[in-house]
Amino acid sequence: MQVSVESGEGLERRVTVELPAEQIEVEVTKRLKQIGRTAKLDGFRPGKVPMNLLRRNYGGQVLQEVYGQMIESSYQEAIQQEKLQPAGMPKIEPKESTEEGLFSYVATLEVMPDIKLTELTGEIKQPVAEITAQDVEDMIEKLRKQRATWNNVDRAAAEGDQVKISFKGLVDGEAFEGGSAENVDLVLGSNRMIEGFESGLVGMVKEEKRSIDLQFPEDYRVEELAGKPVTFEVEVNEVAEEVLPQVDDDFAKDFGAGEGVDKLKEDIQENMRRELSQRVKARIKSQAMDLIFEQNKIDIPKALIEEEIEALRKQTREQMGQGAGSFELPREMFEDQARRRVTLGLLIGEIIKQNEIQVDNDRVRQTIEEYAASYEQPEEVVKFYYGNQQQLASVQNVVLEDQVVDWVMEQVEVVDDETTFAALTEQG
Structure with missing residues (x-):
């Protein structure tokens, strides 16, 4: 087998493989003889069909079949011989050989990039925040609103009322x-409607009609209506005010705290x-990934990008549900x-490889226990x-990424960024 490799654009490689035609003929003859043992052709008993008829019919x-199998086996042998790392399936095309007695084909493929990591620079802002008594009270207020009723x-x-x-x-x-719609519930100030609609209802009473x-x-989502003047003829059918529950033992029980408010x-x-710990961790990780991505420019095989696009498409369709x-x-x-x-997948893999990062099993256990802590029977989750x-x-992969983040933080400057729980949760 003779192999030659030609570089194309970017990561593309064209591998030309030449095989002796005699080798193919030997295999074809061998298989035809096997077929001849059982082949049934008019006028001949099985095992007695002449080779020329076997060739004509089969x-x-x-x-x-021989071409396909020899291409598959010789391709694998060729990429190993040339120390190539394919990034996807090759495109195989037959080629006319320059020499008699040779069968040739060209395998066009992309190879994995040769990654040379750069020294990271810059800084990571590490959020620093505490849970205050006011944060807890604000959360209780949110829980009260979840249990609100309307009278x-x-x-x-008025602003904050619900109107039908x-x-x-x-x-x-x-x-x-x-x-147009009938008997729609709308909380004034919720900003569900276009600007000016909800404020235009403030001051209206039951059974009152008004044109707004x-x-x-x-940039309205319906292109034919974008930027156009509109008149809404509105009738208020009901006005209701929000009633929040008392924060007492019954309220606490609704949220699983049978012992009471404390x-x-x-x-x-x-x-x-x-949640604060998770958000701080996520904020730091996001910055670390940005530094890795922005400071290491590498060629990416198109095949891997297409595979990832299809995976994201599938994931999105599943999230959208039926239809x-x-x-x-x-x-x-x-x-x-x-x-x-x-890109990040390849870079993270190279960081792990070059720095010989091994998964920390203690951190894996800790991560799983953190996942389990929010369940009624955490030991069963573990x-x-x-x-x-x-x-x-999947958890081990998460921990390995966390260890890569730790590595990044050792390479760059880390500065404290004073903030609050509310600010972190609002920013997402």
């Missing part, structure tokens, strides 16, 4: 699709500490994200992870 099929009142609607309305929208004096002249924003506050504080498969999500939606994920190799591997 030669084409056998030749294709009808006989007064004018019927309305009809008119553009150029004509009703438009989606612009507004304008759709220039226990509820303890649970809330513990959950907030856990998502009825239309094709454009690949452009995912290209930048796919490129970043593939057993589940250690009893499921796939789930355990």
Whole structure:
């Protein structure tokens, strides 16, 4: 077997493989003889069919099979011989050989990049925050709002009230699709409607009717309505005010704190500490990944990007649920994200390899226990992870990435960034 490699654009390689035609002929003849043992042709007993007839009837099929198998085996041998690392499946094309008695083909493929890591520079801002008593009170207030009820009142609607309305929208004096509704509940100040709609309802009372002249924003989601003036004819059917529950033992029990309000506050504080830790960790990791990605420019095999785009497409369709498969999500939606994920995957792998980073099993255990802490029976969750190799591997990968983040923090300057729990949660 003779092998030559030619470099194409970027990571593309064209591997030319030449095989002796005699080798192919020997294999074809061997297989035809095997077929001849059982082949049934008119006028001949099995095992007695002449070779020329076997070739005429089965030669084409056998030749294709031999070609396919010899290409597969010789391709694997060729890339090992040339020390190539394919990034995907090759494109195989037959080629006319320059010499008689040779069978040739060209395998066009992309290879994995040769990664040379650069020395990282810059800084990472490490958020520093505490859970205050006010943070806990703010969280309790959010929980109260989750349990809020609405009582009808006989007064004018104010900001924060819920109104039940019927309305009809008119553009150029004509009703438009989606612009009308009956008995819709709307909390004033929720910003569900276009600007000016909710504030235009403030001061209205039950059974009052009002026309509100507004304008759709220039970037409105319905292109035909964007930027156009609109009149909404609105009738208020009910006005209701928010009633928040008392923070008492019954309220605490609703959130699993049977011992009372003090226990509820303890649970809330513990959950907030856990969330704070996760958000700080996520913020640091995001900065570390940005530094790795931005300071290491490498060529990426197109095949890997396409694979990642398809994976993201599939994931998005699954998240969208039934009906998502009825239309094709454009690949452009995912290209930048796919490129970043593939790039970081290769770079992180190289960092782990070059620095001989081994997964810290103690951190794996700690991470699993943190996952389990929010469940009623955490020990069962821990057993589940250690009893499921796939789930355990996913945690090990997370821990390895965390260890890479630690490595990044050793390379660059880390500065404290004073903040608050509220600021961290608002920023996401």
